[in-house]
Structures are given as C-alpha cells and as structure tokens.
Amino acid sequence: MKLFSKLLIFTLLISACNNSQQVVYQSNGKVNYQLTPEDEALLDSIQQKSFLYFLNERHPVWDVVKDRASEWAPSSIAATGFGIPSLAVGVERGWITREEAVKNTLSILSFYVNSSQSADTNAAGYKGFYYHFHRMSTGTREWRCELSSVDTGLLMMGIIFARNYYNTDNPDEQQIRELAKFLLDRIEWNFMEMPDTGKFAHTISMGWYPETGLHNMGWKGYNEALFLYILAAGLGMENIERSYNAWLKSYDWNTYYKDYPHAAFPPLFGHQFSHIFIDFRGLADPYMHKKGIDYFENSRRATYAQRQYAMDNPHGWVGYDSLCWGITASDGPTELYNSDGKTFYGYAGRGASNPNLNYFDDGTIAPYAALSSLPFAPEIVLPTVKSMIDRNGSRIWGKYGFYDAFNNTVNWVNDDFIGIAQGPTLLMIENFRTGLVWEYVMIDPVIQRGLNTLGFKYF
Structure with a gap:
C-alpha cells in the first residue's frame, strides 16, 4: 500500500513539473509525539x-x-x-x-x-x-x-x-x-449555490428541501465546512473562488486569549472534522497566510482556548478545570433538569471559545471533543482523557468506549453512542498514531485540484 502512495505522489510531482503554478500536497504522516506503553x-x-x-x-x-x-x-x-x-x-x-x-x-x-x-x-x-x-x-x-x-x-x-x-x-x-x-x-454542485443577494450570497447552501427549496443559510466560515469548499473546488463547482471568498469574509479572528489568537468557532468539532481527512500541517489559504499560521495550528489554538475557558469556568459548572473540558455538539440533560436559574439543553451545538463567545454551555462535556483534538495537542489531551476516566470510571464508559456526554453539575450521563462522535474519535487517534486517513486522502486528484484552485500553499 505504501508503494502505491509513493507512486501516485511521484506521478503528481511529474505533473506539477509541467505546470509550475501547481502545488503538490502530501501527508506528513503520524504526529511526532512519544507515547508511553x-x-x-x-x-x-x-x-x-x-x-x-x-x-x-x-x-x-x-x-x-x-x-x-x-x-x-x-x-x-x-x-x-x-x-x-x-x-x-x-x-x-x-x-x-x-x-x-x-x-x-x-x-x-x-x-x-x-x-x-x-x-x-x-x-x-x-x-x-x-x-x-x-x-x-x-x-x-x-x-x-x-x-x-x-x-x-x-x-x-x-x-x-x-x-x-x-x-x-x-x-x-x-x-x-x-x-x-x-x-x-x-x-451537481451549482445546485447548492446560494442566490447572489443577502448575507449568504454565493456560499454553498446548508441544504435543500423538496417542500421549500434551498435552506435559508449558507456555509460561511469558520466552521466544519472548510473541507466542503475544497471538495467542491476539486469536483469542478463553477465560480468556486467566488464562493470561497464569500466563506472567508465572515471569519472571526478572535484574540480574547492573547496566547491563542485564532479563527474562532466555539464547538470543537468545527476544528476537527475537516482535519480528519486533510492534513493541514504547514498549509494555509491566503487568509491564513496573512495571519501567519496554518489551519492545523489554528485548531491547536482553538483546543487550548477551550481548555482555558474551562479553567476560567465563567458559569461555575461542576468539574470544569484544566483536566475536564470538551464542549461540542452532543446530547444534554434537557430542560427536565432546569433549576435554580440554570438552563440545560438537549442535543445542541455546544461550544466555547472564550467567556464572550460560547454556545449552549450548560456544563455538558463530550469526551470525543478532547479525543478528536489529539493530533493538535496530545500534551493536554492525554492527561485530560486519563483524568476523565479516573474521576468518572465506568459511569461514562460502555460497550463502544466513552458515552456521548456527561454533566457533573446535575449528575447526568447520556449512555448512548453517536456515529459522528465515534468516527472522529477513532480516526483522529489513528491519524495521530499512523497518519492513515491523511495518507490516502491527500493523494487524491480531487483534493489536489481543490487545494490548488483555492490557493492553498505551504509556508
């Protein structure tokens, strides 16, 4: 299998020699971090x-x-x-x-x-x-x-x-x-292009309904849809550069935590899903080049910012600290637990970038949020995962590993497992250990074409 990858990369390099403007993108392999037994x-x-x-x-x-x-x-x-x-x-x-x-x-x-x-x-x-x-x-x-x-x-x-x-x-x-x-x-990608007026003009629509037509919102950055624009560009969506510029316009460069300035999106899954497939180490589009960081570093900073938020714990939730964080889309306790002026939610796109930018934070922690950041920040993820197990034990662990979510403020655990949590957990750990998914996605001509079309370059 390794031989196939090397041959394909060689072919891409030869092709690039015939077009000096083309960049050849590669996986950088596993993350260089020493694990203990x-x-x-x-x-x-x-x-x-x-x-x-x-x-x-x-x-x-x-x-x-x-x-x-x-x-x-x-x-x-x-x-x-x-x-x-x-x-x-x-x-x-x-x-x-x-x-x-x-x-x-x-x-x-x-x-x-x-x-x-x-x-x-x-x-x-x-x-x-x-x-x-x-x-x-x-x-x-x-x-x-x-x-x-x-x-x-x-x-x-x-x-x-x-x-x-x-x-x-x-x-x-x-x-x-x-x-x-x-x-x-x-x-048919252009079927999903938003109309040319309004704040979502020319972005890729979030969806379509046979009853009413296009969703009234489009994908504006920054969030989990970064890969979607690369995919659409690689598969020939018309005027994709215009759509991508519309995506970039709404980036929020957040500097609340001065050590972790980054393009913010409070739920951690938004900093993880694209990275499951695309190795962004050293790789940036024109926006990120101006900021001086790649998208991998952006996700590292987002991870650290959320950990700092948990340490600050502005809402006073039970358990939040440097070893208990991971606020992202998950199930939650629901309004059945509302009391003492505290509001709890069911399934929600939870997230936190700082005390002034957080969504639906009700004290609910999803273990997959920390685990899926393993490639970005193993030095804080591994101690956090171990601490979750030490503090909670079998209460948050079942037949498929970590349960979806828990909330120590109301002593609640969701003993279900969700596919879009299980997948990132498994695949980001594998990327961290071997780079497997990155290896076989980065070599694809669609990804190569998409990244080139949108102006991604290495530092």
Missing part, C-alpha cells in the same frame, strides 16, 4: 471499542451506519462517511480482514449508487446529494430532513479514502474505485 494501551482500548460501533451499528444488508446506537435510529450519511475509513483502521489493526472491509465498503457504495435520486419527498437523494438521514427499513429520506451538503461531503470524503486505500487489481476493489468515481462525478 500506558498511553498506547489506553489508545488501543479506545480505538477498538469505537471500531465496534461501526462493526455492529449498521444495516444488515446495505452496511450503512446508524446515526446512533439506539434501536430506533436511522442511518446517517455522515456517520457512514466516517465508517468507511474506520473499516480500514480495523484492517490495519487486525480486527477484521481486508476481504471483510472490501465487502462492507462495496455494499455501502452499491447502496448509494442504486438508491433513488429524484425531487420526490421520499427519495434517498437528489442531484447527487443525499438526505442527512435514511430509514433503516426503506433506505429513503427519514423525517423531513434536509438534502445535506456538508453531510454528503463527509460521505464523499470517506469514499475518496476508499478509492485510494482499496488499490489492488482484485475485481471487488476495482469496483469500489468505479463506484466511487460515479458517486463523486454525479454531484
């Missing part, structure tokens, strides 16, 4: 438990991944996008065979290729995009959910990984590559 054992345990989610919580025929472990849950295209490379982690760590992973991956891609694409309210997708959730019974739209741009993007990033990882002449692996190309090429 205790650290290795801890990460082994967390990864293997998280992997079991993707092995067990899937459709018995189509292999698409459920949104959460609850029996009633539909499948999620984002969770499936994370699930595809998770199967490869299982192969590399000896938990399943390559043949099993190929079978499951081929089943997933076949489902999406063969599922219904139309403007009907009960289809699986439209214009190459897919609905956020699908019924486990029929494989069609669940509830009245949106045709999701960013979640389709996460699915496609997993598919990009697959077409590079499964690179042998085996007929099934060849078919994976063929189906991947079909799914990527079918997307």
Whole structure:
C-alpha cells in the first residue's frame, strides 16, 4: 500500500513539473509525539471499542451506519462517511480482514449508487446529494430532513479514502474505485449555490428541501465546512473562488486569549472534522497566510482556548478545570433538569471559545471533543482523557468506549453512542498514531485540484 502512495505522489510531482503554478500536497504522516506503553494501551482500548460501533451499528444488508446506537435510529450519511475509513483502521489493526472491509465498503457504495435520486419527498437523494438521514427499513429520506451538503461531503470524503486505500487489481476493489468515481462525478454542485443577494450570497447552501427549496443559510466560515469548499473546488463547482471568498469574509479572528489568537468557532468539532481527512500541517489559504499560521495550528489554538475557558469556568459548572473540558455538539440533560436559574439543553451545538463567545454551555462535556483534538495537542489531551476516566470510571464508559456526554453539575450521563462522535474519535487517534486517513486522502486528484484552485500553499 505504501508503494502505491509513493507512486501516485511521484506521478503528481511529474505533473506539477509541467505546470509550475501547481502545488503538490502530501501527508506528513503520524504526529511526532512519544507515547508511553500506558498511553498506547489506553489508545488501543479506545480505538477498538469505537471500531465496534461501526462493526455492529449498521444495516444488515446495505452496511450503512446508524446515526446512533439506539434501536430506533436511522442511518446517517455522515456517520457512514466516517465508517468507511474506520473499516480500514480495523484492517490495519487486525480486527477484521481486508476481504471483510472490501465487502462492507462495496455494499455501502452499491447502496448509494442504486438508491433513488429524484425531487420526490421520499427519495434517498437528489442531484447527487443525499438526505442527512435514511430509514433503516426503506433506505429513503427519514423525517423531513434536509438534502445535506456538508453531510454528503463527509460521505464523499470517506469514499475518496476508499478509492485510494482499496488499490489492488482484485475485481471487488476495482469496483469500489468505479463506484466511487460515479458517486463523486454525479454531484451537481451549482445546485447548492446560494442566490447572489443577502448575507449568504454565493456560499454553498446548508441544504435543500423538496417542500421549500434551498435552506435559508449558507456555509460561511469558520466552521466544519472548510473541507466542503475544497471538495467542491476539486469536483469542478463553477465560480468556486467566488464562493470561497464569500466563506472567508465572515471569519472571526478572535484574540480574547492573547496566547491563542485564532479563527474562532466555539464547538470543537468545527476544528476537527475537516482535519480528519486533510492534513493541514504547514498549509494555509491566503487568509491564513496573512495571519501567519496554518489551519492545523489554528485548531491547536482553538483546543487550548477551550481548555482555558474551562479553567476560567465563567458559569461555575461542576468539574470544569484544566483536566475536564470538551464542549461540542452532543446530547444534554434537557430542560427536565432546569433549576435554580440554570438552563440545560438537549442535543445542541455546544461550544466555547472564550467567556464572550460560547454556545449552549450548560456544563455538558463530550469526551470525543478532547479525543478528536489529539493530533493538535496530545500534551493536554492525554492527561485530560486519563483524568476523565479516573474521576468518572465506568459511569461514562460502555460497550463502544466513552458515552456521548456527561454533566457533573446535575449528575447526568447520556449512555448512548453517536456515529459522528465515534468516527472522529477513532480516526483522529489513528491519524495521530499512523497518519492513515491523511495518507490516502491527500493523494487524491480531487483534493489536489481543490487545494490548488483555492490557493492553498505551504509556508
């Protein structure tokens, strides 16, 4: 597999020589950090438990991944996008065979290729995009959910990984590559461009509804959709530079914590999801070049800023300190726990950049928030994870590892597991340890083209 990657990089280098303006982007491999045997054992345990989610919580025929472990849950295209490379982690760590992973991956891609694409309210997708959730019974739209741009993007990033990882002449692996190309090429990106007026003009819309049309909001920076613009650029969205400039215009360069100035977005997942697939070390667009940092460093600072927020603990939540932080999208205690003037929320996009910029902070901690920042700041993440276990024990640990979230202010634990938490946990640990996902995504021509189109350069 390493030989394939080196040959593809060599091909890209030769191509770049014919066009001096083109940059060749590469993975920098694993993160250079010395782990103790205790650290290795801890990460082994967390990864293997998280992997079991993707092995067990899937459709018995189509292999698409459920949104959460609850029996009633539909499948999620984002969770499936994370699930595809998770199967490869299982192969590399000896938990399943390559043949099993190929079978499951081929089943997933076949489902999406063969599922219904139309403007009907009960289809699986439209214009190459897919609905956020699908019924486990029929494989069609669940509830009245949106045709999701960013979640389709996460699915496609997993598919990009697959077409590079499964690179042998085996007929099934060849078919994976063929189906991947079909799914990527079918997307009609300009269908999702917002109108040319209003504050979201020319951005990529958050979604579309067959009942009402485009979502009334578009993806403006900074948040988890950074990768979406790179993907759209690589797949030929018209006027993508204009759309990307619209995305950049709303960046909030936050300097509240003077040691950690960064493009702010309070929920930590917004600083993690793009980095699961793209190795941004040393890599910046024109905006970040002017700030003098790359996107990897931006996520490191966001991680440190949130830890500092927990240490400051402006709302006085029980447990917050230097070893208990991780505020991001998760379930929560809900209003059933409201008392003494304190308000608690259910599922919410929690986050905190500083005391003046925080969303829905109600004392709820999601362990995956810290774990998914492992590549950026292992020196603070590992002690935090160990402390969570020491302080809470089996109370926050179940069959797939860490539960989704806990809140020590009201002594609440959500004993469910969510796919878009399990995936980042498993994959960011793997990137930290081996660089696996980065290796097979960075070499893809779509990613190379997208980064070049949007002006990403190395320092």
